[in-house]
Amino acid sequence: MRITVIGTGYLGAVHAACMAESGHEVLGVDVDVSKLAALSEGRPPFFEPGLPELLRRAVDAGSLRFTDSLQEAGEFGQVHFVCVGTPQLPGSYAADLRFVDAVVDGLAPHLRPGSLVVGKSTVPVGTAARLAARVAELAPAVTDGEADPELAWNPEFLREGFAVQDTLTPDRLVVGVTSERADALLREVYAPMLAAGTPYIGTDLATAELVKVAANSFLATKISFINAMAEVCDAAGGDVVTLADAIGHDPRIGRRFLSAGLGFGGGCLPKDIRAFMARAGELGVDEALSFLSDIDEINMGRRRRTVDLARELIGGSFLGRNIAVLGAAFKPDSDDVRDSPALNVAATLQLQGAQVRVHDPEAIDNARALFPTLDYALDVEKACERADLVLHLTEWREYRELDPTVLAKVVRVPRVLDGRNALDVDRWRDAGWTVRALGRAHH
Incomplete structure (x- = not known):
């Protein structure tokens, strides 16, 4: 399957490499071109055991490449994972959601029919429903027989120091969806994990x-x-x-x-x-x-x-x-x-x-x-x-x-x-x- 991973920080870089390792064709997306250059050479911009080897193998095999273009991402992928940060908002306890919002606003106009945007970022409850409405509003109109792009939520549970292991052999997969089609797409994405017996919680x-x-x-x-x-x-x-x-x-x-x-x-x-x-x-x-x-x-x-x-x-x-x-x-x-x-x-x-x-x-x-x-x-x-x-x-x-x-x-x-x-x-x-x-x- 063709997958994009938007945001190549700690979560995104690991997820992109592991999705490639799982047999998918992956495009990583980021605004930081120096980070993209390092990743394209198989060098992660942070320390995480096991990641350099995984990244280099995927890049060398051609199953993982990188871009700074959300338009290219929209045209390339069927499933789009949003992995950007949600830091604490200055002067508040609340989460700063502008990076997540910017990704959805920038990606949605380029989505192909039937594509699925999947949030992995940690967000306040209610964010996914708001973003789902945004995808429906901004995505191009589809013709008869084609499925509308939609949104799902699939939180990450990575432990730094064990992130590769936690992605390839997770202790559970939690998936929030609004349609059977979205559920089926994510089951296809995670087929190797499900075949290994990983518990799947659809909600x-x-x-x-x-x-x-x-x-x-x-x-x-x-x-x-x-x-x-x-x-x-x-x-x-x-x-x-x-x-x-x-x-x-x-x-x-x-x-x-x-x-x-x-x-x-x-x-x-x-x-x-x-x-x-x-x-x-x-x-x-x-x-x-x-x-x-x-x-x-x-x-x-x-x-x-x-x-x-x-x-x-x-x-x-x-x-x-x-x-x-x-x-x-x-x-x-x-x-x-x-x-x-x-x-x-x-x-x-x-x-x-x-x-x-x-x-x-x-x-x-x-x-x-x-x-x-x-x-x-x-x-x-x-x-x-x-x-x-x-x-x-x-x-x-x-x-x-x-x-x-x-x-x-x-x-x-x-x-x-x-x-x-x-x-x-x-x-x-x-x-x-x-x-x-x-x-x-x-x-």
């Missing part, structure tokens, strides 16, 4: 939109819950890791997303729960989601708590102190620094007088673009040189595998604050380090 447009934000809100709630428990453990002398292990054995609760620490960041969870609250207010049911405000506050409070604990460890003041920050990306196996808790803490420490040096295996360039006044190091030992305190803030495997005995020789004082509760505390203490972690005050 209406509104439910499809809500599934995405509901899932993200639940995950955010679970993370903030265990971080609230970490706060209680700090006050009461408990151990949040043991607590999480214990309650995680309950099958109704489960252990995943119960790792206490610095909290969540990135380009999805924070802005999605805020946009969900904003939309609930517009629908007149803001009280139903008022708890999400507490979830957001608990999450942001973890950053403040990390700074406070670092100050306490270092003797009450950051002035003149050297601090090494291990991690800049918001999560491991990614170079994404959007709303990164690690970078937020690093910048706060610098503002309060510390000399901060940051290391990350993949995100240094993106971090430097966002926070150019921080110092950066290309290897861990250089970052930790003469440090009075080391902060472990992104859970990269290479940080968990560090040799604390070797690192102790380059720091000024062997003190570490584990903001992710991921280091082997006994191993670090045996190497002479003072170790503190969120929610483990006496452990």
Whole structure:
């Protein structure tokens, strides 16, 4: 099938490569010509494990190419995936939908009869119905016997670091449609996944939109819950890791997303729960989601708590102190620094007088673009040189595998604050380090 993917950022580039891998002929569309040039050479503009190989294979095979023309896209494709961003609107909790609107307005006049526009962007409920009406209004008239272009919604559930896997072998496919024909087209698009037994949930447009934000809100709630428990453990002398292990054995609760620490960041969870609250207010049911405000506050409070604990460890003041920050990306196996808790803490420490040096295996360039006044190091030992305190803030495997005995020789004082509760505390203490972690005050 001929498929277009409009927007070749994180979601779009992965989706385009995976659709080509699944046997489709794919055209990627973007306004950023430098990004298109890199993708056309098989080079993704961001770090994602497995994507460069997939992209290069598709480009070399001729099953994936790129353009900046929506007219070309409309004339080429039968199914058009909309994968542009919906960032938080400045001065508001609401989502900024101008990129999605612009794509639909620009594409619709060029749609062929029978084509299907499929939204994958995360949007407030009700957006799909509005855009469906826009497609019907702007699409060219069809002749007798031809089907009108229409719109469906198919939210993405990608985890950065696992995006290729999540696209090729998803844990479910959620599809909001208004016709049997649209449903049949999407079943054809995803035939390899369905043949492998992927659950397929066909529903209406509104439910499809809500599934995405509901899932993200639940995950955010679970993370903030265990971080609230970490706060209680700090006050009461408990151990949040043991607590999480214990309650995680309950099958109704489960252990995943119960790792206490610095909290969540990135380009999805924070802005999605805020946009969900904003939309609930517009629908007149803001009280139903008022708890999400507490979830957001608990999450942001973890950053403040990390700074406070670092100050306490270092003797009450950051002035003149050297601090090494291990991690800049918001999560491991990614170079994404959007709303990164690690970078937020690093910048706060610098503002309060510390000399901060940051290391990350993949995100240094993106971090430097966002926070150019921080110092950066290309290897861990250089970052930790003469440090009075080391902060472990992104859970990269290479940080968990560090040799604390070797690192102790380059720091000024062997003190570490584990903001992710991921280091082997006994191993670090045996190497002479003072170790503190969120929610483990006496452990």
